[in-house]
Amino acid sequence: MVDLNPGDSGNRSLLLLLIILTAWKPGGGQVHYSVPEEAKHGAFVGRIAQDLGLELTELVPRLFRVASKGRGDLLEVNLQNGILFVNSRIDREELCGRSAECSIHLEVVVERPLQVFHVEVEVKDINDNPPLFPRAQKNLFISESRPLDFRFPLEGASDADIGENSLLTYRLSPNEYFSLEAPSTDEEVRSLGLVLRKPLDREDAPEIFLVLTATDGGKPALTGSVQLHVTVLDANDNAPAFDRTLYAVKLPENVPNGTLVIKLNASDLDEDLNGDILYSFFSDVSPDVKSKFYIDPISGEILAIGHIDFEEIKAYNIRVEAIDRGYLPLTGHCTVIVEVMDANDNAPELAVTSLSLPVSEDAQPGTVITLIKVSDRDSGANGQVTCSLTPNVPFKLVSTFKNYYSLVLDSALDREKVSDYKLVVTARDGGSPSLSATASVSLEVADVNDNVPTFAQPEYTVFVKENNPPGCHIFTVSARDLDAQENALVSYSLVEWRVGERALSSYVSVHAESGKVFALQPLDHEELELLQFQVSARDAGVPPLGSNVTLQVFVLDENDNAPALLLLPGVGGGSGAVSQLVSRSVGVGHVVAKVRAVDADSGYNAWLSYELQLAAGGARNPFRVGLYTGEISTTRNLDEVDAPRQRLLVLVKDHGEPALSATATVLLSLVDSGQAPVAFSRASSDSPRAEVALVDVNVYLIIAICAVSSLLVLTLLLYTALRCSAPPTEGACGPRKPTLLCSSAVGSWSHSQQRGQRVCSGEGPPKRDLMAFSPSLPQGPGSADKVSLKKFYFQQFKNTF
Structure with a gap:
C-alpha cells in the first residue's frame, strides 16, 4: 500500500494524486510504497501500473520491466494486473543493517516511447531479533574491599532491529548485594553496570550468581539474558583509572598503516604489580575494530592497521580496559569513538541504460535518446556529481531525478553531413581535487529519403552518326543520391512523349539500372536531325523522389544520298535526259541548257559540282558546263561542220566521303537561225525522240x-x-x-x-x-x-x- 501520513481523506487523496501525476513524467517524481520485512511470497505491495498512470494492456507491448540494483528479485510485478508483490524473503537487517532508513529503489522502464519511473519501497522493521549478549556467561572478580556504591561496568546486549524494537530495558535477578544501573533512553555515554549496595564478605559469600535480562521495546517484546558469575576477591583495592571515560577522535580515511590514532593513559594508585597496567580491547569488541586497530598493551597507543574506508564504516566505537597486574587484578574502562573523515577517493560512476538506436535523422528536438545514471560513494561535496557532454553536438543532457540524466536531441540531424556521433559523457564530483569518469555513447543516424537524385548538369548534348546499328549505346546518364541504402537506389526511365506521329520509345530506350541510353533503330539525318527528350531518375525511397535531365541527340549526316536530277520545265524528260534546240547563230558564252540537281544530304555531302564528259571527237566540242551552276554554254561560234545532233553527258558529284554521283544526258539539236526552236524529250538515252513542231516567233512575242x-x-x-x-x-x-x-x-x-x-x-x-546546297535556279x-x-x-x- 502507498505510505501516506495519517490525516483526513481529502489530504490523503490529494497527496496520492500528486504522486501519480508526478510519476507520469520520466524522472519527474517518485512513487512510495512500504512493506514489512519477512512478508510472505506474493504479499501485496501496491498497484504500480495504476499509480504510474499506465494501462494494463500496454505493459507487455511497451516492454514494461522493473530493475533493482543489487536487490536481486525481492519484488516483482504481475503484468496481468499491474500489482507489485513480494517475490522472495526480505530481511531488513540484511539489506540495511542498523540504518534508520531502509528502502528498495526500483527503476521502472517502459519503451515505445521510452519512459522511466522511480519507485521507492520502504522496508518496515518488525521485532524479529531478540536482544543478544556477547556471551552466555560473564565472570566478574570483585574484591571484598570495594566500597559501597562502587560501580562495575557490564557488557550490554545488542538488538539487530531499529527504533522501538531495539530500545532495551534491563532487569537484574533479585539479590541483596547489587543493584542494576542502566542508561536512560537519552543517555548515550553512560554504560550498563552493577552497583554495590552491600559490603561483600568473601567468607560469607565467595560466589554470587545473578541473571541479567534485556527486554526490547517490540510488541510482543523479546528478551535475552546472561549469567553473571561474581567471584569475591581479597586485596588490591584500587583499580586503574583513565583521564576520561570518553575519548573522541577524528581520523581521515585511507591513512597509512601504523598511523597513531590516540595514546591512552590510565593510572593506578597501587604500587608494584598492583599498579602495573596492561591495556586491551574489551573482549566483546567487534571484529571490524580488531581488523582495523591495534592497541599497544604497554603504552596504550591505538594504531590504525587496516584500510580505513569512510564508505564502509563512518565511525568506530572502541571500548578499552586497563588491567593492573595485581594478584587480584582490577580494571578500569573507557570508550574511544573514532569518527572517520571522508576523503574524495571515489570517482563518479556512470551507467547508460535503455539506449534507443539508431536515431532517425528526422527525429524532433526533445526526443529522448538514452538514460544515464550517475553515482558517487563519497559524501557531501565529494559525492555531488555534475554531468557534461562533448561540445558541439546536437544533443544535450537534462537532469530528470536526483542522479539521473536524459540524453535528448537538441537540434535537427542530417545524416548526409554526419552519419554517426561518438559522444563522451563526463561526470565530475565536487571534491578538491575533483575526480571524474567518462562514458562513451555511439549514436548512429538512420537515413530518411530527403535527397532528390541529381544529375551533374541539367542538359547533355549527344552526337550520333546516322545509320547507326539498332540497339547501339549512344550515351549514359548518371544521377547521384546522397541518401543511403534503398533511398539511394536510383532507377532511370524515359519521360514519354510523341515525336511527330511516333512514340519516343520507338526511337530510344534507357536501362533502368545503369542509365545507358540505346538507339532502338537506325536514325536518319534526313528524317530527324535533332531528337530531344528527357530521362527521369527516381530513388527507391518511400515516397520516392526524382528529377529529370534533358538529352539533345544530334543526328550527324553521312553521305548516303546520291544527287537527284531535276529537269527544267517543258524541256526534258523524267529520267536524266534533256533535249534542247540551239540556233547556230548564238554567240560565244550563250547558255543553251541547264542541268539541275539536289542532294538530300546536308553540308559538304550536299555540295554539288558538275563536269562534262567528252564524247568521241570531243576536242571540237563547242560546249562546256558550269562547275557549280550546271549551265551549259557555248565556248565558240557554231558553224556548219558541227554535227546537227550534240549528245552531252554531264556528271553530277557531291563532296562527301566517298563521293556519290549521277549522270544527265543533254541532247542539243543545232538549227539555222531562221528556224523556230523545236523542243523534244525522251525518257532516257535509249528512248525514242519525240519531235515537236516548231512555232514561229515574231518580234511581239519576243517582247x-x-x-x-x-x-x-x-x-x-x-x-x-x-x-x-x-x-x-x-x-x-x-x-x-x-x-x-x-x-x-x-x-x-x-x-x-x-x-x-x-x-x-x-x-x-x-x-x-x-x-550548303548545290547552286541552282x-x-x-x-x-x-x-x-x-x-x-x-x-x-x-x-x-x-
Whole structure:
C-alpha cells in the first residue's frame, strides 16, 4: 500500500494524486510504497501500473520491466494486473543493517516511447531479533574491599532491529548485594553496570550468581539474558583509572598503516604489580575494530592497521580496559569513538541504460535518446556529481531525478553531413581535487529519403552518326543520391512523349539500372536531325523522389544520298535526259541548257559540282558546263561542220566521303537561225525522240516573253525576301516547303528540298543547322507537270495579256 501520513481523506487523496501525476513524467517524481520485512511470497505491495498512470494492456507491448540494483528479485510485478508483490524473503537487517532508513529503489522502464519511473519501497522493521549478549556467561572478580556504591561496568546486549524494537530495558535477578544501573533512553555515554549496595564478605559469600535480562521495546517484546558469575576477591583495592571515560577522535580515511590514532593513559594508585597496567580491547569488541586497530598493551597507543574506508564504516566505537597486574587484578574502562573523515577517493560512476538506436535523422528536438545514471560513494561535496557532454553536438543532457540524466536531441540531424556521433559523457564530483569518469555513447543516424537524385548538369548534348546499328549505346546518364541504402537506389526511365506521329520509345530506350541510353533503330539525318527528350531518375525511397535531365541527340549526316536530277520545265524528260534546240547563230558564252540537281544530304555531302564528259571527237566540242551552276554554254561560234545532233553527258558529284554521283544526258539539236526552236524529250538515252513542231516567233512575242520573264524574276525576288524575313510557322516535327536561301559561291540562286522532319523534340520550336546546297535556279510554277519550255512561255504570255 502507498505510505501516506495519517490525516483526513481529502489530504490523503490529494497527496496520492500528486504522486501519480508526478510519476507520469520520466524522472519527474517518485512513487512510495512500504512493506514489512519477512512478508510472505506474493504479499501485496501496491498497484504500480495504476499509480504510474499506465494501462494494463500496454505493459507487455511497451516492454514494461522493473530493475533493482543489487536487490536481486525481492519484488516483482504481475503484468496481468499491474500489482507489485513480494517475490522472495526480505530481511531488513540484511539489506540495511542498523540504518534508520531502509528502502528498495526500483527503476521502472517502459519503451515505445521510452519512459522511466522511480519507485521507492520502504522496508518496515518488525521485532524479529531478540536482544543478544556477547556471551552466555560473564565472570566478574570483585574484591571484598570495594566500597559501597562502587560501580562495575557490564557488557550490554545488542538488538539487530531499529527504533522501538531495539530500545532495551534491563532487569537484574533479585539479590541483596547489587543493584542494576542502566542508561536512560537519552543517555548515550553512560554504560550498563552493577552497583554495590552491600559490603561483600568473601567468607560469607565467595560466589554470587545473578541473571541479567534485556527486554526490547517490540510488541510482543523479546528478551535475552546472561549469567553473571561474581567471584569475591581479597586485596588490591584500587583499580586503574583513565583521564576520561570518553575519548573522541577524528581520523581521515585511507591513512597509512601504523598511523597513531590516540595514546591512552590510565593510572593506578597501587604500587608494584598492583599498579602495573596492561591495556586491551574489551573482549566483546567487534571484529571490524580488531581488523582495523591495534592497541599497544604497554603504552596504550591505538594504531590504525587496516584500510580505513569512510564508505564502509563512518565511525568506530572502541571500548578499552586497563588491567593492573595485581594478584587480584582490577580494571578500569573507557570508550574511544573514532569518527572517520571522508576523503574524495571515489570517482563518479556512470551507467547508460535503455539506449534507443539508431536515431532517425528526422527525429524532433526533445526526443529522448538514452538514460544515464550517475553515482558517487563519497559524501557531501565529494559525492555531488555534475554531468557534461562533448561540445558541439546536437544533443544535450537534462537532469530528470536526483542522479539521473536524459540524453535528448537538441537540434535537427542530417545524416548526409554526419552519419554517426561518438559522444563522451563526463561526470565530475565536487571534491578538491575533483575526480571524474567518462562514458562513451555511439549514436548512429538512420537515413530518411530527403535527397532528390541529381544529375551533374541539367542538359547533355549527344552526337550520333546516322545509320547507326539498332540497339547501339549512344550515351549514359548518371544521377547521384546522397541518401543511403534503398533511398539511394536510383532507377532511370524515359519521360514519354510523341515525336511527330511516333512514340519516343520507338526511337530510344534507357536501362533502368545503369542509365545507358540505346538507339532502338537506325536514325536518319534526313528524317530527324535533332531528337530531344528527357530521362527521369527516381530513388527507391518511400515516397520516392526524382528529377529529370534533358538529352539533345544530334543526328550527324553521312553521305548516303546520291544527287537527284531535276529537269527544267517543258524541256526534258523524267529520267536524266534533256533535249534542247540551239540556233547556230548564238554567240560565244550563250547558255543553251541547264542541268539541275539536289542532294538530300546536308553540308559538304550536299555540295554539288558538275563536269562534262567528252564524247568521241570531243576536242571540237563547242560546249562546256558550269562547275557549280550546271549551265551549259557555248565556248565558240557554231558553224556548219558541227554535227546537227550534240549528245552531252554531264556528271553530277557531291563532296562527301566517298563521293556519290549521277549522270544527265543533254541532247542539243543545232538549227539555222531562221528556224523556230523545236523542243523534244525522251525518257532516257535509249528512248525514242519525240519531235515537236516548231512555232514561229515574231518580234511581239519576243517582247512579251521578255516582259513576262522580267515580271517573274521581280516576283521571285520579292517572294524570297519575304520568306527570309518571316519567322517559321510550322511545328517542331511537321513537314516544310522548300525554302530559298542565300546565293552560292558563284553568285547564283540555290535552294534545297528541306527535310520533311528536321528537328523533333518534345517541346519548343525547331532548331536548324547550317546547310550548303548545290547552286541552282528556283523552281518555277507548274514544275510537277513537266510541260515544255514553249508551253511555259505561252502560258506566261496569256496570263500577262
